[in-house]
Amino acid sequence: MTVRKLILSVAAALAVVISPAAAFASGHEAKPATGPSAAGCVTGAKLVPSCGVLWGAAAGGFTGAPRDAELKTWERKSGRTATIFHTYHKGDEVFPTPAEIAMTRDPAHPRVLLLNWRVEYGSNWSAVAAGRLDRRIDTFAARAKAYGQKFFLVLNHEPEDDVKPRHGSGMTAADFRASFRHVITRLRAKGVSNAVSVVAYMGNEKWMAESWWKDLYPGDDVVDWIGLDSYVSAERNYYHHGLFADLLDRRAPGGDGFYKWATTRHPSKPMMVAEWGAYHRVGRVVSKAPQFDSVLPELAKRPAIKAIVYFDTKRDAFGDRDISIDSSAASLSAFRRLAANPLFTVRLK
Secondary structure (H helix, E strand, O other): OOHHHHHHHHHHHHHHHHHHHHHHHOOOOOOOOOOOOOOOOEEOOOOOEOOOOEEEEEEOOOOOOOHHHHHHHHHHHHOOOOOEEEEEEEOOOOOOOHHHHHHHOOOOOOOEEEEEEEOOOOOOHHHHHOOOOHHHHHHHHHHHHHHOOOEEEEEOOOHHHHOOOOOOOOOOHHHHHHHHHHHHHHHHHOOOOOEEEEEEEOOOHHHHOOOOHHHHOOOOOOOOEEEEEEEEEOOOOOOOEOOHHHHHHOOOOOOOOHHHHHHHHOOOOOEEEEEEEEEEEOOOOOOOHHHHHOHHHHHHHOOOEEEEEEEEOOOOOOOOEEOOOOOOHHHHHHHHHHHOOHHHOOEOO
């Protein structure tokens, strides 16, 4: 290799490593690095990328702060615009909100919504399936059609935690399945063609061991993506300590890991890690770099994963776990390295 070629080679390598994050830090997001992963990756009819992996986040959880402002702050920290903007709604709340719509129509940084909707809020799944909340569904259908853009729609994420297996409770696994089917079927009948449906599980071995866990799945005809909400601890000898592989492969004794279950039982479905994160207890700061550095090698081995969406908060629902990307300098540095990878450069179409 000549000296000139060596210089050009080193310069190209440095550009790939530092381009998006370094440019964002200076206030200007750079053009993505070129290469097989970054050239021409676009989303299709069901928002599945032709190559690469969709990058997203929900920021400011459990704070009450505006989610759009929190996401923009998170984007500046991480060094990359989130292609997926994850938000949460329940019952008769009016959404997409003006702020959510504005985020998806930002000409410089277009995003796609991942809307989480608890349709059954104030009632139960059985009532939804029986049509007793159809007015709520139809009102949302009109808003969704008026919005016009494609979006992801999760119905009652992490349903395992809400199951009441007693017959007649209205909240059995079978009730959830029937509820999900009813909502998606009715939305389609009302002409909603821009909603991409996602069923999002918890990925917790406690629930995966239940005999009814598999009964939650609504059916391939009404599910477009299979989602997983799963977290790992960066703190050794603490609950669910592990790397990115561990949150994907968590399983009940004698059962399959979640990734294997999803890809063998439903091989036609793209998989989304709809919530993920690394945590440590509040006040016990340890580096999350090993967890963040483990993501890319796992994605290379798991082609079914087409999107990952980080859930960032300084305190979880119980107030004792820090899931933020910047709880330490080493954690943030590792996360910015991850965010800078051109694998996540996918254009919304």
